[in-house]
Amino acid sequence: MLNTQDAFILSAMRMSKQFGRTLREAPADAETISHQLLVRAGFIDQLSAGVYSYLPSGLKVKKNIERIIRKEMDTSNGIEVLLPTIQPSAIWEISERLFTMQDVLFKLEDKRGRTMVLGPTHEEVITTLFSKFANSYRDLPRILYQIQTKLRDETRPRGGLVRVREFTMKDAYSFDLDEKGLDVSYNSMVDAYHQIFNACEIPIVSVEADSGAIGGKGSQEFIFLTNSGEDTILICDQCDYAANQEKAEFIRPKKTTSQPLDIEKIKTPETTTIDQLVNLLKIDKSDTAKAVLYMATPRTDDTSFPIFVVIRGDLEINEVKLMNLVDAREITPMSDEDLSRYNIVSGYASPIGITSEIRIIADISITETSNLVSGANEVGYHLTNTNYSRDWVASDIADIAIADDGNTCAKCTGHKEGNLKISRGIEMGHVFRLGKTYTSVFETTILDQSGKQLTPIMGCYGIGIDRILSAAVEAHHDQDGIIWPKQLSPYNIHLTALNFEQDSTVAEEATKFYEKIQDAGLTVLFDDRDENPGVKFKDADLIGIPIRITISSRNNAENVVELKLRNSETSEKIKKENIIEVLQQLSK
């Protein structure tokens, strides 16, 4: 139940005194439903690309989300701290992320010319802080968390509050003695996350994820499925496997292997794409080997190196898997100059007969399939019946293919053979088994029981608070407006007084209820404006407080007030003397 008395100083508001206004029309650039409704209902206002103000009611929702998160973190042994937003760039040099995260870092210089960054995340600060105060195994395990503004210079903010440059995040960091301890911390955070999303009434799918630039192994994302999301995920229709597309594993469509045949060079004029090749030779895409050339930029410096990727023609390359394999920060398709520098013939590239020093990476599909058609590294010619190992070898054989809708699940066991279904979603939370990446570079050591030095192992856990706001609206609305989940609603009760200015009895009664509701420990938004009933009802629906009660001349005559739930079509009349009890019951 909402413990509103200590949650807010201001737990009631008269709309005649409120700041902000509802809008009949949403701004043209609001595309997603949540963006439109949050703006129309007067919860948020955009200042610039990916930068928003919270208006009073929006702020209340945000605080409610934070209260839910604090409660779950605290009961999961989390300890709240608050770390600085503005940070010396020196600690970002130590972790090398001044370089690797340069694209999203807001940088600035102070008066004396020292460079500072605005924190996009806080691994550096927390590890520095932890090192200072934790010296003994007795100081472990610990889970520290904060709710703090993060700043990221995103190249493309989008979707209202979904991807912004300034946002609020709950980030938590665990420190443990060993892997076993990390498991305990990690699992307790996963449990807390499920509790949090339940309380916020946001349906969540947890998926295996790529751990990205933050490093470490093992991570999962908490995804809210919605078409307006920007993440692509694959979910098995038979087992419980679900993964981000960047990470998703699948079984490649089978090809019957035949005996290796002799290589033959055939004439294929103006056939530079797989589609053209398939048309010309009347074969299937899976009978071809596709060559894709990239220049890769390593994580740690700017010197790029070439990579030659070979994958079966019916599959596409997963660039995230590829980047992880070669430890690259960025990969870009080779330019024509690069191609000629490495003696590669565009459109007819082949791993056979490569003359230059170049790292060749083959997807596992290549080794599972025989007699493939590949380029001849000569304009106008292809080679048929090429076979891996007999004709060429790669430096690496790996899973570098991207999973797509309908692929066979790699995790299904036994007779089940599930298909992966593709969906879009918003990443609401992300948990990582971080490992010793940061405790190593910041030289965090503690003494164990035997007096030996030990490097703690970390986990980190984030939740996007503004995104919860958006997702809650995406998940709970109708054509008239928002329908807030009970625990997120800016107020418990929407009190509507009809003819407030004209009927003094209404004004008296409504004001009396306004006070009684507060005395009962509930929060209330009181529509005491001199507006037509239609306007008041429309606004109430738009704002989306779950419980509405109406005071009117008509109801007064019957000695009742009218109660309507936002998610119900009908209203009911309640005797005045019973209403407070009913409201308390409903607000639980």
Next chain:
RNA sequence: CGGGGUGUAGCUCAGCCUGGCAGAGCGCUGCGUUUGGGACGCAGAAGCCCUCGGUUCAAAUCCGAGCACCCCGACCA
């Protein structure tokens, strides 16, 4: 960072093609009539037509450059 689009009143937009007084609806102010689902009448206030430059007797309108914002993609702890 590549591709596309949009900048005119607080909001939604018309006007631009074909240069000639700055417009509408909503919102806002005042008065009146209404009063159970964004009601109506009358009277008002409100603009650096994104910015800078050019063409022209004359530019919201044509030309050039820049900036901002949105969408798709790339990227995204």
